Amino acid sequence: MTFRDDVTRSGGNARKSGGGGRGMAVGGGIGGLLLVGLFLLLGGNPAEIDQVLGGDQTQIESGESTGAGDFDHCQTGADANASDDCRLYYTSFSVNEMWQTLLPAQAGIEYTEPTLTLFKNSTQTGCGFASASTGPFYCPSDQDAYFDLTFFDQMRQFGAENAPLAQMYIVAHEYGHHVQNLEGTLGLSNYNDPGADSNAVKIELQADCYAGIWANHSSEGPDPLLQPITESELDSALLAASAVGDDNIQQRSGGDVNPESWTHGSSQQRKDAFLAGYNTGQMSACDFLGRGVYNDA
Numbered sequence: 001m002t003f004r005d006d007v008t009r010s011g012g013n014a015r016k017s018g019g020g021g022r023g024m025a026v027g028g029g030i031g032g033l034l035l036v037g038l039f040l041l042l043g044g045n046p047a048e049i050d051q052v053l054g055g056d057q058t059q060i061e062s063g064e065s066t067g068a069g070d071f072d073h074c075q076t077g078a079d080a081n082a083s084d085d086c087r088l089y090y091t092s093f094s095v096n097e098m099w100q101t102l103l104p105a106q107a108g109i110e111y112t113e114p115t116l117t118l119f120k121n122s123t124q125t126g127c128g129f130a131s132a133s134t135g136p137f138y139c140p141s142d143q144d145a146y147f148d149l150t151f152f153d154q155m156r157q158f159g160a161e162n163a164p165l166a167q168m169y170i171v172a173h174e175y176g177h178h179v180q181n182l183e184g185t186l187g188l189s190n191y192n193d194p195g196a197d198s199n200a201v202k203i204e205l206q207a208d209c210y211a212g213i214w215a216n217h218s219s220e221g222p223d224p225l226l227q228p229i230t231e232s233e234l235d236s237a238l239l240a241a242s243a244v245g246d247d248n249i250q251q252r253s254g255g256d257v258n259p260e261s262w263t264h265g266s267s268q269q270r271k272d273a274f275l276a277g278y279n280t281g282q283m284s285a286c287d288f289l290g291r292g293v294y295n296d297a
């Protein structure tokens, strides 16, 4: 998906954060295994997974940031097309602008923006210490979506051609968890109670579906950030969604496929969930929890 070169945004609820020392990874969000899935999708060698996920977590890049000036170099959509941090930053505007309209219309809930935090190697969060091995995740207690830029550096080093699209899909997925937090349903997810039909999987599939809703609406409105999605971009998004399926990750990591241990859903489930949102643009199509509370609008 491509930003219109001349669009411009500034401000917003975003910051950069880095460093802070060593610590334990926290769980949650899109799941650390996502990184494995994306890495494999992008052509990585499974033998190098440890290298990708392990990283050097002792490196301290910088102190906490207030956010002022962190994105001054992200002036236009062309900048967003050219660099990871600007792409993540501009994607957050695109996703926020869609939910500002859509969430009140379809769910009767006011949308408030989460914080977008980009970090390198490690950072302190409201959900504990996050490191490179944590992967992108959403922390409900501080309503903050965290993305590790070093992971995207690594993806590129390994020749990741689909990295930009995967990044945007991940942002839309994590912001989907924020929407679930506003809906009061995110807490239903429990990774300690996994399985193909578990609430954990339903919540993850719904976040994929919400990412599909964003892809559906991303080129709409008076000043859209994105050009209309092309057929090949849609295929890439579906490939990204299916690559991070639990069955695919289990298989490609050399293990058995065990649906009882799934927390995010199979490749087919994730692809179908993204498409359900993309084809309709409606939250009602993502009602995997069977709540029946959405209006089509």
Ligand SMILES: [Zn+2]
Pocket: 029, 030, 031, 173, 177, 204, 207
């Ligand atoms: Zn998730």
